[in-house]
Amino acid sequence: MDRVVLVRRGGDAVELRECDDDGAEDRVTVVPAAVLADVVREREGAAVRWVWDDTTRWYPALLEAGVRVERCWDLRLSHAVLRRSPFVDQGLLTGEDTAGWDRLQPVTAADPALFPLDDPADLLDPVAEHGRQLAALAAAAERGRLGLLLAAENSGALVAAEMTFAGLPWRADVHERLLTELLGPRPPGGSRPATLERLLTEIRGAFAAPDLNPDSPGSLLRALQASGLPVGDTRSWTLEQLEHPGIPALLEYKKLSRLLQANGWNWLDSWVREGRFRSYFLPGGVVTGRWASNGGGALSVPAQVRPAAVADDGWRFVVADVAQLEPRVLAGMSRDEAMAEAARSTDLYAGMVAAGAVATRADAKAGMLGAMYGATRGESGRMMPGLTRRYPRAIGLVEEAARAGERGEVVHTLLGRGSPVPRGRAEQPDEPGEPPDAGESAEDRDRHRRAWGRFTRNFVVQGTGAEWALCWLADLRNRLWRLGAGTVEERPHLVFFLHDEVVVHTPEHLAGEVVAAVHRAAAEAGRLLFGAFPVDFPLDVAVVGSWADAG
């Protein structure tokens, strides 16, 4: 397949350097930046992979011009994967501007306007970096897996930009009605809404604290203790355990205050424009390979405000999520036949009960969460011996990951994403990590070592789960494109992705085909990661008018 490396030449020209999959260069052309979108649109007719320093620096402008690309190679994201992967000979990846690629950050909501001469990306040579990456991949152990990871990561970069471009349909009028019903009318100048004022008066009376500000944890804690309540913190969960006439009003205040602060009128003003909530998704933003987000708290949109996410007239949302993704991924990556058998049922935890591994569904859930998060005590910890007997390969895999982390070793996901090197173990001379703290006791060191073991234990499962989800997303993106005609936002398109859940915005008459596509993409993701090994990934899928109506 042809590859075209895009290189900025000053503010108003772009160099196109053609090469093949080995990086051997063919010809070079220079075009004015103003016609780049037309050039890309024309070349998209044939198979081509666009190679660029960073998708967030190139793709938004193409999408604005109505151009969608099929494939890219994001040097920033690929660099980050290759730099950490234990499959890679790091010597092949090292060049004089490696530190610059290490530091390169995506363009996000916080700094949308980088001027050409201020952008650190302009100091980097994409052609040289591309060559190093191809050489590193070609020589890698497990080249096939690592190649799949890079393909999925690069496809995710395109999805992320397309989701920000399209935006999640959001009805400000529905959201405002919800706020007014719960909080009262929008008060002027950011003062407290009527409902909060009323609750505040009640709380101050109940705790005999006329100046109490419940938004100040310190003064709230002192007021509670002065009323004789035996509390050490002011979390809602703690307060729910208490018997006191002021508690219900306080809990209600905290809940509504949180709504106001996180998703109130200010949020609407900041993040909703022209009927769309536009946040920035950051592929690879979490070390495990999960996405992070930036702007509007897209990864924690409360269920409370989801009624305001409403599909356009004549359109629907297809909302799909995977049931128990991570235990299923663990069954597949450890090739644990017994756990895969439990995963054959729609409810994996019920499957574990049916197999006699645990007594109840609650035990199954607590035990699996404990196995993946590293609980050794309490409810979850008690399940571990039984699970280990019944599922030795699955439990053995996470246990080994934990032991490796405790020894300070790097662990990796199925496709080869590597865990960070623990502090104090970094080998780069310019990044010595934290020097050993002379004041740290043996107990502290032991606690840190076990905490790092819990992190690496979770890393292999959460990270491989993220790889499954990326493959699902990438395959779904291609299927959705083939279902319609026109630009991205005229066809069925992804508008939201959160670890194991997707939301597709689709013309109503295509909803049935989108549902089928979501299922087929999930089956394909399982095949890509686990081949013929029989582990199922059943989906909960809903066709709805509002996001709140799913699930």
Next chain:
DNA sequence: CGTACAGGTCTA
């Protein structure tokens, strides 16, 4: 007066 951190709450 701006930055850093603590505490809290939402997400999977």
Next chain:
DNA sequence: TATCTAGACCTGTACG
């Protein structure tokens, strides 16, 4: 007897 993974982001408060 037992709160254990990964994030974003708000306010209040301490600090330089």
